[in-house]
Amino acid sequence: xxxxxxxxxxxxEESKIPSRRSEKVSFADKVRDSLSDLLDEISWKYxxxxxGAVTFCIAALGAVLLFADPDVAHIQKPDxxxxxxxxxxxxxxxxxxKIRDGMSTAEIADRLAEKGIIDSSLxxxxxxxxxxxxxxxxxxxxTFTADMSDDDVFAKLLTGEKKLIKFTVPEGFxxxxxxxxxxxLDLADKNEFLKAAENFAPYDYMRKRQNVFFAAEGxxxxxxxxxxxxMDIDEILTLMANNFDERLTPEMRTHAEKMGLSVYDLIxxxxxxxxxxxxxxxxxxxxxxxxxxxxxxxxxxxxxxxxYLMDTPKEDVTIADTQIDSPYNTxxxxxxxxxxxxxxxxxxxxxxxxxxETDYLYFVADRNGHNxxxxxxxxxLNLVNEYR
Numbered sequence: 001x002x003x004x005x006x007x008x009x010x011x012x013e014e015s016k017i018p019s020r021r022s023e024k025v026s027f028a029d030k031v032r033d034s035l036s037d038l039l040d041e042i043s044w045k046y047x048x049x050x051x052g053a054v055t056f057c058i059a060a061l062g063a064v065l066l067f068a069d070p071d072v073a074h075i076q077k078p079d080x081x082x083x084x085x086x087x088x089x090x091x092x093x094x095x096x097x098k099i100r101d102g103m104s105t106a107e108i109a110d111r112l113a114e115k116g117i118i119d120s121s122l123x124x125x126x127x128x129x130x131x132x133x134x135x136x137x138x139x140x141x142x143t144f145t146a147d148m149s150d151d152d153v154f155a156k157l158l159t160g161e162k163k164l165i166k167f168t169v170p171e172g173f174x175x176x177x178x179x180x181x182x183x184x185l186d187l188a189d190k191n192e193f194l195k196a197a198e199n200f201a202p203y204d205y206m207r208k209r210q211n212v213f214f215a216a217e218g219x220x221x222x223x224x225x226x227x228x229x230x231m232d233i234d235e236i237l238t239l240m241a242n243n244f245d246e247r248l249t250p251e252m253r254t255h256a257e258k259m260g261l262s263v264y265d266l267i268x269x270x271x272x273x274x275x276x277x278x279x280x281x282x283x284x285x286x287x288x289x290x291x292x293x294x295x296x297x298x299x300x301x302x303x304x305x306x307x308y309l310m311d312t313p314k315e316d317v318t319i320a321d322t323q324i325d326s327p328y329n330t331x332x333x334x335x336x337x338x339x340x341x342x343x344x345x346x347x348x349x350x351x352x353x354x355x356x357e358t359d360y361l362y363f364v365a366d367r368n369g370h371n372x373x374x375x376x377x378x379x380x381l382n383l384v385n386e387y388r
Contacts, residue, residue, distance in 0.1 A: 094143050096189040099157065101139040105129075108137055108157070117144045117153060124150060133158065140230040143186035163229045169240070171222040171345030172274040174308070175214040178343070188233050196233045202241055205263035211327045211338040218267040218340025219244050247346060255353050268336050269352045270344035275304035278369030283351035285373060288358050298361070300330040308341040316388070364388060 095115050099108055105128050109121040118124050127150060128134055138160040144153060167185050169178055175197045183190040197216040201207050208215035216237060221244035227236060248263065256266040269290055277283050293300055303317045305328045314321075322331040327338050360373040362380035366387040374380040 094145055094183075094186065096141070096143050096183070096186070096192075098141050098189075099137070099139045103139065105134050105137060112144075112153065115144075116146050117148065118150060124153075128154075141188075141232070160230065164226055165229050166224060166226050168224045169220065169222045169343065171348070172271075172342045173222060174342045175217050175220070178220060182236070187227065187229065187231070188236065193233050193236075196237060200234070200237050200241070202238060203245060206241070209264075209338055213339075216241065218271050218343055220343045221247055222343055222345050248349070252349070252353060259353070261352075264339070265336060266349065266352055267344065268340045270348040271340035271342040272300070272302055272304055272337075273351055274344040274348040275307070275342050276302055276365075277348070277371070278365070279371075280347060282371045283348055284354065284356040285358055285360065286363060286371065287348075287351040288355035289360050289363055289373070291352070291355055292359070292361060294335065296361075297334055299332070299334045300336075302330050305330045305337050305341055308337075 095117055097111060097115055097117070099111070103111075105125055106121070109118070109124040109128070112118045112124065113121040128137070131154075133154060137157040140160050142156055144156070165185055165187060167181060167187065169181070173181070175194065179188070179190045179193040179197070182188040182193055194214070197214040199208055200214075200216040203219070206215055206219050220237065220240035223240075223243055225236075225239060225243075227239065231239075253263060256263065261269070269287065272290060273283055273287050277286050290300055290302075306317050306321050306324060307313050309324060309326055309328055310321075322329070325332075327333055328341070330337060358373070359375060362374040362377065362383075363371045364374075364380065364383050364387055365371050372383045372387055374383055
């Protein structure tokens with residue numbers, strides 16, 4: 001039998017028979033395509049992994065900042081319960097802090113965090129570095145509130161807040177009351193002022209005596225002052241003490257000496273008059289009562305010295321109050337108390353230097369603050385029964 005001739009096959013049938021060469025090319029292409037797909041897959045997985053890691057880091061940092069300060073993500077905080085916005089409560093939120101020259105950003109941040117002004121020292125330092133504030137935070141005395149944002153804290157520290165503040169010390173204010181007023185005006189930390197006043201005595205006549213609470217008591221002249229907001233406590237004390245020293249003229253000092261009174265005794269007596277008297281006409285009479293009692297070695301028995309020992313003043317002192325064990329108790333101890341109990345004004349100082357010419361030994365104030373005077377103890381008891 002003869003072999004069939006290839007030429008006799010139809011064209012379409014011939015095309016259906018693959019050649020060996022075409023099979024090899026097709027296999028190579030498949031391998032190449034598979035490798036390419038594999039490489040593409042590996043590349044995308046790598047890129048996806050890296051992107052995922054970066055995204056995770058960003059998310060983690062955002063979460064840290066978010067929980068440290070919700071304002072970073074501009075998330076609205078839930079409405080807080082309405083609090084009492086009375087001046088007393090607002091004052092209590094104020095936090096005074098002194099940033100000293102040479103303090104680093106880290107030291108400032110730690111100090112702010114310690115006082116509860118900022119939530120995170122690390123976050124504060126991060127933003128200070130990020131914004132270029134490291135060498136721009138200014139030293140000075142600042143007053144913050146616990147609910148301030150970091151941006152507000154930065155704003156204060158960058159500007160220094162220097163401004164002129166006017167404050168008035170009324171006649172008869174004590175050191176504690178002055179400290180409270182300066183604190184309310186954001187001028188000084190209350191406790192630091194009291195601490196400084198304990199031994200502040202730039203003049204010899206202010207030298208602290210035994211049992212005295214504040215050497216400055218009595219010598220911070222009541223007046224209106226204009227001071228810069230960053231003035232130090234010692235500078236404020238010096239300003240007020242210098243004012244007193246200028247007001248007490250050489251003639252006044254000489255006159256006190258002729259009366260047998262030192263400057264310290266003069267101001268101690270004037271402080272008693274200041275706290276016992278509400279109306280000007282009573283000042284020289286009360287001064288005379290005290291001077292006469294001292295001359296007779298009688299206890300002064302002034303309620304004002306007992307009130308000085310109390311945290312909260314009373315309308316009337318009690319028999320129990322007169323038993324308080326203290327050198328300031330002028331019911332138990334004759335003579336002057338250890339030192340002034342307030343900072344007297346010029347009218348009370350003049351009243352001691354120029355007392356009325358009377359023989360009264362007793363007085364009692366009615367509910368309106370007017371004094372009523374007596375020569376004898378029996379008369380005094382009648383006045384007490386009538387007006388108290």
